[in-house]
Amino acid sequence: MFFCFQATLRRAHKYYKNEFPWHILAACTQVVLLAVTLTCSARAVSLPAWYLNPPQSDEQALYGAGEGSNFQEARHAALNAIAEEISVTITSKMERRENLSQNNSTSSYDKQVNQRLTAEIQKIRFNNAEVVMNEATGGKVYVLVSVDRAALAESQKAELERKLAATDELYKSSKNDPIYRKFQKLKSIDGEKAGILSLVAIMQGLDGSYDLAPVRAKLQAYARDFLAIKDKVVVHVQSDGSMPQIKDALEAAFAAESIKVSATAPSRNPDALVVRYTAELQNREVYSSKMSKLSVTVKTQAGSGDIVATNRIESNGSSLTDFDKAAAAAVAAFAKRVREVGAVNIIGLN
Structure with a gap:
C-alpha cells in the first residue's frame, strides 16, 4: 500500500x-x-496483567512487582517496591498518631524514627523472597515477588534483639568506668537510639501486635543516665599563658554544649577533666596582606591522670592593615571550628 x-x-x-x-x-x-x-x-507490546495490577499485600505476605533489563534488575525493583510499601505503612501510622496525640514524647519518638527509617529499611535482607511470576516481553523482564510477612518479622525481631543485647552489654560495662569512659559509652548508646527505634517501627509495620513499650522504657533509662553523667562532668581549661582568647573560646564552646566549666583547678574531684592547650601563631605577609596561621594543641587529662585525648586544630586569618587583626580573625576561625567539630569531641568525649 x-x-x-x-x-x-x-x-x-x-x-x-x-x-x-x-x-x-x-x-x-x-x-x-x-x-x-x-x-x-x-x-503491540502487552504488559502482564499481574504486573499492571499486582496482588494486594495481606496478613500472610507482602507483594511487589518490578521491571528491568534482566531478571536480577527486575527482582531488585520488586523488592524495592515492597520496602517502599513498608516505609509508607510506617509513615502513615506516625502521621495518624501525630494527628491524634499532642504528647511531646510521642512526637520526639517519631522524629527520631524518621531520622533513620529509610536507612534501616534499606538494610532489610529479604532472604525469604519468592518469585511468584516472571515474564520477558518487549525487551524487558517483569517479576512478581512475594515475601512471607511472619518470616520477615522474625528476622527483623532477631536483628532488633541483637542490637538491644549489644547496647545492654555496653551499658553494663560502663558501671565501674571512670566518668569520661561512661560518658563515651552512654553517648554511643544515645547515638544508636534512632536506629533501634526505627527497627521497632519496622517491627510494628510488619506485626501490629509487637509491644514497643519495654524497648522505649529501656532506651529512656539509658537517656536519663546519660544526662546524669553529663551533668557530673566538670571541665577546667588551663591556659599556656600566651593567648587567653583561646581559653575564652573553649569555655564558651563547653557552655554552649551544657558542659560545666570550673574557673579553678579541680581538687580531688574524680569527675573533673583538665583541658590544657598550647597555641602557636605564625605571621607572614603575602602581597601586602597580613596572614596569620594559628595552631592549637588541646590535651585532655582525667582526674586519675589518664590522657583522654589530644587534638590539634588549625585556623587562618588575614587583614589588609595589620597582624593584630589577622590574629583576631584566626582566633575567630578557631572558635568557629571548635563549634563545628564539637567541644565534647575535641576533648575526647565521643
Missing part, C-alpha cells in the same frame, strides 16, 4: 511539478507513516 501511494505521488509530481513541490510532501508523508508504524509496534 505504501509503495502504491509513493507511485501515485511520483505521477502527480510528473504532471504538476511546476505548480507544487510534491517531493517535499512525499518526504513528509514518509516520515508520518514511519512514525505511525513505530507507534503501532510499541503499542
